Amino acid sequence: MDLKKFVTPLNIAITITILAIIIIAIMIIVLIERYNFKKKLIGLLEDHDLIDNEYSTSLSRSRVLARSSQVEKISRKYGLEILDLCRINQYWLEELKLHKRKALFNRVLTYYPEKGLFTCFLMALEKKEYASRLIQWVNESEEFLIMRRCSL
Numbered sequence: 001m002d003l004k005k006f007v008t009p010l011n012i013a014i015t016i017t018i019l020a021i022i023i024i025a026i027m028i029i030v031l032i033e034r035y036n037f038k039k040k041l042i043g044l045l046e047d048h049d050l051i052d053n054e055y056s057t058s059l060s061r062s063r064v065l066a067r068s069s070q071v072e073k074i075s076r077k078y079g080l081e082i083l084d085l086c087r088i089n090q091y092w093l094e095e096l097k098l099h100k101r102k103a104l105f106n107r108v109l110t111y112y113p114e115k116g117l118f119t120c121f122l123m124a125l126e127k128k129e130y131a132s133r134l135i136q137w138v139n140e141s142e143e144f145l146i147m148r149r150c151s152l
Contacts, residue, residue, distance in 0.1 A: 041074050044085040064088050109137050
């Protein structure tokens with residue numbers, strides 16, 4: 001079998017075109033998924049009960065955590081209430097206790113300090129990198145009794 005018969009400019013062009021169509025289709029699917037996810041998050045603002053009924057599978061823990069950065073962007077634009085409604089604050093705190101990642105540490109400290117401050121404090125005792133971030137957060141914070149809040 002001679003491969004030179006199959007490797008012609010026309011076959012190469014057809015292969016590249018098929019690959020381009022597949023890549024474009026994947027990009028369209030990803031964009032539609034992102035749009036639908038955003039639409040559902042914004043829909044939570046209008047009707048809080050949707051998370052327990054219609055959106056329970058599409059806004060599951062794993063899906064919400066996988067789209068943490070998108071949820072952050074949406075919450076900055078539409079309000080931090082979205083973080084509570086989709087329960088991502090709780091998910092971040094639970095994941096932080098399990099995995100102790102820097103991104104989770106920053107998210108909990110930024111968006112959920114009322115519940116996660118003590119966990120962040122304990123992690124800061126273990127790692128200097130987290131301690132410097134916690135000190136920076138304390139210095140930037142406008143709260144007067146931060147350590148009291150941390151101990152509660």
